[in-house]
Amino acid sequence: MKKTLLGMLGAGLALLLVAQGCGGSDPLPPPPLPDGGAWVECDEQDAGACAEGQSCRFVEAYERSLCVDPCEPATGCADPSLACCPHGEDGGTGGFCLPQDACTPPDAGPSDGGNSDGGTSDGGPGTNPDGGLGPVEEPDAGPGTDGGKPDAGLPDSGTDGGSAPDAGLPDSGTDGGSAPDAGPPDSGIDAGTPDAGPPDSGIDAGTPDSGTDAGTPDAGTTRIRLMAANISSGNYQAYEAPGIRLMQGANPDIVMIQEFNYKSGSISDLVNTTFGPGFYYYQEAGAQIPNGIISRYPIIASGEWKDPEVDNRDFAWARIDIPGPKDLWVVSVHLLTRNATTRNTEAVSLVEKIKANIPAGDYLAVGGDFNTDSRSESCFTTFKQVVDIDGPYPADKNGNSNTNAGRSKPYDHVLVDADLRAYQTATVIGTSSFASGLVLDSRVYTPLSEISPVQAGDSAASNMQHMGVIKDFLVPLGGDTGTPDAGTDAGTPDSGIDAGPAPDAGVDAGPAPDSGIDAGPAPDAGVDAGPAPDAGAPDAGMDAGTPDAGTTRIRLMAANISSGNYQAYEAPGIRLMQGANPDIVMIQEFNYKSGSISDLVNTTFGPGFYYYQEAGAQIPNGIISRYPIIASGEWKDPEVDNRDFAWARIDIPGPKDLWVVSVHLLTRSATTRNTEAVSLVEKIKANIPAGDYLAVGGDFNTDSRSESCFTTFKQVVVTDGPHPVDKSGKDGTNAGRSKPYDHVLVDADLRAHQTATVIGTSSFASGLVLDSRVYTPLSEISPVQAGDSAASNMQHMGVIKDFLVPLN
Structure with a gap:
């Protein structure tokens, strides 16, 4: 679902009270224009209804998209009856002209002092410095910073509720469990190379992190601390110093976080600033006030399910490879303030998704901002189908279990299933112990030294309307005893693809860190409990030939083959990718009008493929892969604002990982394209290990092969011919077949292993330019x-x- 990128402030509290007082929940219509005319509604994907100079932007106050005029706060709007509402895009000061009441942040009044609903707003900005709301770009999101970008996991057979292919059920031999050790987001993920800095001891189930445990569990358990956190503050529904300090003081292992925005940098910056390097995260894509998950342990699948009652966020979920034989599925929720009936409708929808997608044998936690006025609301009866809702409940130092700013309502919750609830233990911080968990309110916590660096006033920060909720669990490690799983690690052989049986559960059962995903017998994350082969196993027809026993065939494709009027994928481009049958696609204009990106990937390739789509871009770049994506992110394109350079680190069979970068250079000029190339080469040199493979591919928009950008790219990839051609021997790739727009360029190490592209009885010695107009026979x-x-x-x-x- 495409959501707004505009950081507009929501409807005023007074308007909300009027709407609720009248018993209605329909959005308020915008008032007439000053000249008596009506506001023009529009489609954010096609702003053709708007006049010249106007933009189509979603206005939370009216819950619709309108054509609006730009403005600067310093000069205001031409019509004095309109206000210049700031949008915060690109870190600038600009805004858009709207009625005065559309600029008032909802629920932003004093905390519950005369506020009928001290809950978090259901809209409002939450902008980021890189252009609009939702996930922020990762200008330098190299291997040390990015471990869990949106859509960086397996597709879930539909982001909005399909079955996750890695949900413990083998999917045609792709992976019989979770993705093998999704790898920490720093440079230590690569095959055979230990993590750059000792892996966090909390990952070794058996040697829990001393700060997290608040006590020493017995040798057969590990302590896991869960936290629900809607503790943003300030005017933009984003995280600032008070919320960061509160999370640091709580020292959780897993956070179900709401309003997951950051004004001072990227989401990677927020995670690293709060917890240091090595944490994983997932932020739902394209949301105005996104939900998300932060985890000390690998996130091996993630996605979002549609919230049927609101358009500016959904239910974010993640499957986490915690120590022990079971995975933990967590769902981060932010229910509406509107009324209890609405919240129950949301609960009904979420429970349906949970029942349809989460294995009964795994653990489950649902947490976040429920905005519930009491514990007797009907949504709790609904949630009781999948989680334990009964008390006793977390409380603060004074025994108060309410979590809104005024401490009168139970807004926030960490609810877990019966299996996990059986292992709940006291939350111990310093010398303080909270038998049923902690409501973290810095205004009453003593001594503050136990939750350093928290300051006394942090929970009273401007517009912080919630308290954090914390629960601890002593999770057993038994059952995962190191039985080989036939090679789940993509670097160890499974059915002859990798290189020898890797014992499963080595990470979960002792203090040895997983020092290399691909490096021979490195133990994997211990999730897989059966013989399901790993995603490295080629499927029938992938190989276009039978490689010898010591190699595997990998097909790379560059694809900017969208069509129609929306720079999005339609049937022709989908069929072309299906016919090419690639293992890895560097894709441009990675949009889909007929469903979610998961739908596009599943429609094209079937279940079991991994993908990454850069966040918040108008025409995003991305990567689709048959093999696990173990890290991903984007680097800033210095010449354009509607996309960046998308990268992914892929755990291909064999001892080396493959790094791929999906690019879409500008048509403007050769000089501009070289500027982009210079920037990208710098990022590659700074972030990609020389010992791994590299591919840079996509739409370069180059008019000739003599452009200076190729000389620049030659520093990291081979740019020389011979080049791919079509059935007629022509190598141009634009529609008219006269210019070399599109390329798959690889480093010298990978180039040494290039082989003919064989499809049916046809062979292309240097690769194929796929033009259906000249390809024969089409049956191939x-x-x-x-x-x-x-x-x-x-x-x-x-x-x-x-x-x-x-493979060796």
């Missing part, structure tokens, strides 16, 4: 149709190269 690339490459507004051809990668 079924289901492609002859006219697919001539689809409306398809301006590029796909480019394909094959490699026989050694």
